[in-house]
Amino acid sequence: MSIVQKHWPNEDHIFIFNNATTHLKHPNGSLSACKMPKGTPKVGTNWGVEVTVRNSEGKIIYGVDGKPTKMKICMGDGTFEDGIFKGMAKILEERGYDNMVNVRAECRPNFTCKPGVKHYCCRQMLYNEPDFVNVKSTLELAAESQGISVLFLPKFHCKLTFIEQCWGHAKRVYHQMLPSPSKHDLAKNLVDALESVTVEQMWKYACCSHRFMDAYKKGLMGKQGHGQLEKAGL
Structure with missing residues (x-):
């Protein structure tokens, strides 16, 4: 990106990428229903996104056991009730869906939800909510910071x-x-x-x-x- 801006500073640039997983990766802590629990965590526990701890230079911090140090962070700009994660069922109910307690957390395998069902699994329903769908990838955010547009090609041969x-x-x-x-x-x-x-x-x-x-x-x-x-x- 810095190369095209250096040689063509007065042009509008659009970068086109395929759907490789490395291109679609989201920043740590981005909004995602991937590992959210359905209900509120038990007393004395809480849920958060587990990320690798890095120092000010971006290098991984290792523990005494030689493994990368992990920590839990709040997802995106979310807010917790009394500091405790609500759970997928309550989040969906707050968005106007009813009786989410009786809806399973995830249809298995691979989100194979039954057709014609009023409510799919909690995870699938959250995935289709606008704020979850519109989460930008690390690549898109990096391009935006440089004033560059990004397009992703469909998943084709x-x-x-x-x-x-x-x-x-x-x-x-x-x-x-x-x-x-x-x-x-x-x-x-x-x-x-x-x-x-x-x-x-x-x-x-x-x-x-x-x-x-x-x-x-x-x-x-x-x-x-x-x-x-x-x-x-x-």
């Missing part, structure tokens, strides 16, 4: 994502280069491989992805889809 094709092109070029024990040579090879993907080739890969999408929309699969691309010269 690599053939439908031209960025993956560009990445595959660069990796192929890199593998064709002579091996070397020198870090300088390896760094240079990496840069050369990335720069080998020209803007014209990016356009071609983007066009290829659109052709695949068009083929799938028409019901063409496998060899039929590839045949359409060959006719188009891609």
Whole structure:
């Protein structure tokens, strides 16, 4: 991000990313129903997001047992009643849902909630609440701080994502280069491989992805889809 701002300071920049988990990771303490308990914790206990403790330089602090030190923090800008977490059921009831005590915490496996049910599991219902859906990732927050917009591509096959094709092109070029024990040579090879993907080739890969999408929309699969691309010269 600093590179594009340095070389093109007067332009508006939009970064496009795929749905890799590293791109979608949220900051520690972000609003999430992932590990929330359904009910209020027992007396003498409380619930919080467990995070790794770091020093002022961002380095992990280890305990005497050699393991990273953990601590519990309050989630997002949430407020607790008398300092105690309310539980998912009470949060949903405060949002207008009724009889949440009788709704299970989570449908298993993998949120396989029964269709036609009035209330799904508590966790699924919270996931679909606007403030939970609209939580921004660490990547988005970092981009916003630099005045840069971020777009995420849908979860599709690599053939439908031209960025993956560009990445595959660069990796192929890199593998064709002579091996070397020198870090300088390896760094240079990496840069050369990335720069080998020209803007014209990016356009071609983007066009290829659109052709695949068009083929799938028409019901063409496998060899039929590839045949359409060959006719188009891609």
